[in-house]
Every structure is written in structure tokens, then in C-alpha cells.
Amino acid sequence: MYKHYPAAYQASAGSALDVDKAFYQRISDSRDRYQLVETVEVPIRSGRAWKVPAGHVFRISTPEGPQVGDLNMWHLHDPRERMWASRTRQLQGAHVSVHDRLWSNLPFLRPMATIVADTLADYGIDEHGGRIHDLLGTRCDPYVNRLLTGEDFDFHCHSNLTRAVLPHGLTEFDVHDVLNVFQCTGLNDDDMYFMKACPAKAGDYIEFFAEIDLLCALSTCPGGDLSVHLWGPEAEDPLSVCRPLRIEIFKVEDALLQGWQSPTSPAYKGQHGLALKEVDWDAQKAALGKGCC
Template identity: 35%
Template sequence: MKPTSWITRVDVPARQGRAVRVGAGHLVRVSTPNGAQVGDLFAFVSADPAEHLSAAHTRGHVNRLFPRVGEQFVTTGRRPILTLVEDTSPGRHDMLIAACDPARYRNLGHRGPHASCAENLTTAAREAGIEITTVPQPVNVFMDVAPDAAGELEWRSSPAGPGAAVTFRAELDCVVVVSACPQDLVGINGREPGPLALEIRH
């Protein structure tokens, strides 16, 4: 599948988040223009935002750590909400790690304010008319975290090159939120956090 035109584009600046409304059957593509930028992706059912994309339910649904092209992400109600239809990246995405938040940065030794994916989510969702009380575990696109032979997690720099993208088809009317992860104390974002792009095809 190689769509040739995208109707709506929303730039996600480095360290910030953005929300878009996506109708069932529409495509949404997340890309890393400069490469090596992780995106925390969330999706909420428009009719009932309490039902949302669940990484834990999806792992059980597909019986792997990340769906392959053609497979689906499901909600807390075990309903398909997004289908992965194309992936031009090396395919390294994470569904184990929680969204970064102020406590995470304090635990890493940072002092003072620091942007976070949890705060980016609540801000972007509020602008879309959704109040978030609990931050779901995101799908961390372009993020390369893997266990070693001893079971320790290795936090690797994202291998996604410039322009790498993942494309999803919405199976339900939903609100998709993407945060350009501001993590700069663990080297997952290459040299420094960068922007992402969201594109929708109707």
C-alpha cells in the first residue's frame, strides 16, 4: 500500500504532543522527518474515551510484542481500534515501557521542570475535548528496547532513518495522540529529541 496524497498534516514539534480525530476507515501515518525520534502513540474511542488502545491487551491479542503489518491493536474492551498497514522503518517499536512523566525524570536525577509524554498526552487530549485521569501505556513507535540474555532491558537509540513511517487504519472513530518523546537522559532519541509528523488520509 503506497498512498500518494495525504489530506491533513499535523506537525508535532520536538518535546510536544498533538491530537487528531480519525474516522473509521481512514489512515493515519506517523513519521520521523529527521530520523531516530521516538513517538508515544495513544488512541481513544471517540464515543467513549474510557475505552482506549491497550498495549497489554494487544500483546495477548497478537501473541507477540508488536503487531506485524496486517495485524491489529485492540482496546481495553478487546476491540480492534488500529490496524498496522505499512511500516517503512526497521520495525523496532516498543509496547513494554510506560510514558515518561515528571517522576521518571526526577528518578533519573533531573532537577526542575522537564517536558514529558504523560503531560503532553493530557494537554493534547484536553485540547481535543478529552480529560485524561490515568495515562495508558503507549505504543512507542520507533523505540528500540529489548531484553538481553540475562533479561535486562537494553535502551538503544532508535534505528529509524529520516522519513521512516508507520501507517495505521482506524477501525473505530478515535482520537489519536502522539507525543514526540522529550527523553534526553536515556539515549533512545539519537543525539537529541526531534519532531514527528502526523498525516491523515480520508
Template identity: 25%
Template sequence: MHIRRSPEEIAANRARYEEHQKKGLEFAPTALPGKSEKPAPAIAADQVLHREVIPGGWYWATKVRKNEVLRVSLDEGFSTVTVVAWNAAEPTERLNLPDTVKVQWTTGLGKGRVILSDMGKVMFSVTEDSSGAHDCLMGGSTASSNAKKYAGANGPDIRNTRDNLVKMTTKLGLDKRDIPAALALFAPVRVDADGKFLWKPELISEGDYIELRAEMDMIVGFSNCPHPLDPNPVYAPNPVTVTRIKAVEPAADDLCRTATAEAVRGFENNVLADA
């Protein structure tokens, strides 16, 4: 049932939210930096554990160890790639975007932010990011969204994120009920004053990349399919490169570990879980 709220009630709710947000943002020992510079720095050959090129329309899953880094890069042109993740030791713990957004008071993920699990622990730290254009709200494509956009959408070459993730989880020994809300990387989605989703292509440029440091041992899955809001009428996702980089122990004053009160508490939960 849809409940209509009065303008006065809406204004009062917004005022309460803004007051809570103000208190949540008062703790900021480290200012978050701007976007990472391009081009992405070269990775020494002896630091690369694996490099996978995910073709347009396909998916891939990998295990990562704590402190290893996943660089996701648009080396062959624009594409949106969605990400899901599970705790390798206990897959019932998984990526949680609502909490990631809620406790950091922003949908804007970028360098210095963290990505949380549904147990209040940090799964990823965003250590580098050249775009800041990632979608925490809409998730990936489905057969239905593809059918509205593409001719011949039922053909084998026009795949979608939902079906890819179902196939992936089955191969991993998981169930489709284990699929969390997916983070869409390189998806320049913004929300206007009326709450409408907008696609802002100017936020993405050639050679964009993001680096995600694993803060626990995980299973991480990727699906390389166009975002539902991508206006391109042609189904043409480009290959996306994922590079797994050797672990390095973060410094005590690491940006992601100290930038916000929420990150500090999340890492405290990680320590308690490992004790």
C-alpha cells in the first residue's frame, strides 16, 4: 500500500536525516582525495598473480586473499562491469551495498571509501579510482531490461547480468538466493532533485580504472554486461581487464582505514572476527 505523506512530514523527515548526516560527517581525520591520475601505473611483472580479460557479455569469478588488490581497468574501451563478493570462509556473509551507502552517508564510492559486508565488516577498500562513477543503487541488467533495449534480445549473444550471476553462483556451489545487490563499476548514474536516475557519460573517459584491496579472503564475481541505463541502442560491451596483484600489508595510517569513523568501526569488526 502506498502511503502519501504531507509536505510537512517530508520536510521534517529530511531535517532529521540531515541532522544525523551532519553528526556522522563531523569525524573526518583525513580528507578524501580526488580521482586517481591516469594512465594507471604499470604493475611489475613479479607482482601480478593473474590477469583476466572478461569478454563483453561474459562473467568470471576468482578467489582473493586478504590485502591482495584487484585492478579493474577499461583497457579496450568503455564497458560497465558489476561486482559481487562473498566471505570465502563463510559465504553467507556477502557484499552489502545498502549498508555501504548508509553508514558512509553517500552513494559516491571513490578513492578512500570502503565497501562493507552484511556483518558490518570491511570487504574492500577503494585504494585507487580514476572515475568515481559507480552505481550502488540500480544493479545490473536482466532479460527484461535487455528486451526493452535491444533487437533480438533473446539471442545467445545478448547476455544479461542477472543470468550471468545465477550461472556463476551455481558453478560456485551457491544458490541464486546468495546473490547480493551488485555494484556496477564504470556506471555514471546520478540522481536528480526529483529522485530520477540519470546517465552522465561525461563522468567516464578512456583508460579509467579502479583498484579494490581485499580486506578478507573472498570469492569475487564479475559480470561484463551493459547497464540498464546505458543509452547505446547497440549491445556492444568491450572487454574488461581484471588484474590480481600481490598482497602488501597496509600502513597504520592507511587512508581507507582512517578516513571516516564508519571505516574505523568496520575495521574494528574485522579484527574482532579474526580474533
């Protein structure tokens, strides 16, 4: 019964949660009017970064079969604005698909990208409660690997993303919680996070419409398709189930963008409850002496 309890955040008419589905469907239905701008190949156990202008579409695909990818994104012109996984979980869901949006952090809080196509959208919920494209977990990293195994490994998603963004002036501190594309996850009866084998096949894809100018980065997870155990007594090397991913960036025909505009941040005008006092400069000068300023 509790599963039908209403979501905390509800869309009101005209709000940013009230997605214009007809517009995004028009974009998705018009792939024959896309112009391919760039293709980026991401080899196994590595990361790549790319730029996407607002109003463009980028596609992430599995050219050779199942493979999980960890996605980060930032505002191209101000990387302090970046994807906020936890707020996206609250506003959209712990797993995302068509018409869901990826939101940025405070104080920006606006849609960065909207999903317009997903060949795995019909996967739904499996017998274990698993779903696709998750925001529940985050990137694997060398620190937790050291914690669990006592060994160093340099090709976890955190490290792959770090190497990918260094040429763009970003560092490890800019890498943030991810969208796990093509990853099947859920919570078990003990409320613990689980991962399952990726169900993607060669040629599956997910497409994003860039709402603002973006810098994106993607890691091909060193766990590959997650069909083998990565930690614990049954752990084994998943190298044999690692595959590349592909990114394609498309320019959308201008006519398709009619009526769309890049979203702005909420116009919060408050000072978080802090009162600003007007400075009495004459009194300041008198207190400091006549020689001041």
C-alpha cells in the first residue's frame, strides 16, 4: 500500500516540472532533421569529455553490447553549476527515462538536460525491483576500492572522469555524483543498494536535449556490464565484460526549436534570513581618524 503514497514534489501547471512533452516528442520524432556535429568514442575503462551547445541533442549508445557509463555534466561557462543527483532523484525519480530532466545544484536549480529518447524505456521494473539509468548510487572510486580490498586501482569511474575533465580546467573536486546510464539497480529488502547485469544490447541508446550550454564527461565503468561480482568473496576481474561507449552530438534544425528557450534559475531575491545593515561611512571615518581614505 505504501508504494502508492504520493510523491513529495508535485508538478504545478506552468512550472519547470510541468514538461512540455509535445515539444520533446517533436524533437525525438525528427531525427532525420538532426545534423551530426561530433562523435566521441569512449574506450573501456576510460573517460572522455565533450561540449554540447544549448538546443543540441547528444546520444550515448552501446555500439558493441552492454556497458554501464557514469555521466557528469556542468554548465559550460560556469562549472560551479553542475548536475545535482539528489535533487533530481526527488524531482524526477531514482531512475530516469523519457521526459525526465537532470537538475543543477544551488543556487542555480534549473534543468540542464531533458531525456528525449531511451531504447530501454520499456524495461520497467524487473522481478527484483531493478530499474534502468539510476541516480541511487554514485561512481566507483579508488578510495572505496582501497577500503574494501586494500589495493589501488586507477581506472574507477571517479578517476576516469578526473582525467577526462583535466584538459577543461577542472579537477577531482569538480567530479560529482553521477547518472549511471544503462545500469540496472534497486534497493533490496534490507534497504541496501544492489546492481544487476546491464540489459542493453548493441545499438541501444539514450538521448538528451541540452537545455543550457554543457560540458559533459562519461566514464566506461571498469565493471563493464556488471554481470560479475566486483567485491566480496566471489569477486573476479570483469575485464572480459567491458565494452566501449559512443557519444554523438547533433545540431537540431532551428525550426524544431520554435517556442523553446533556455531555462533560467528561480528568481529568489531573499538573503537567507540575513539582514543587511547600511554602512555609516562618516562614522567609520571618524572612528578611524581623519587620514583614512
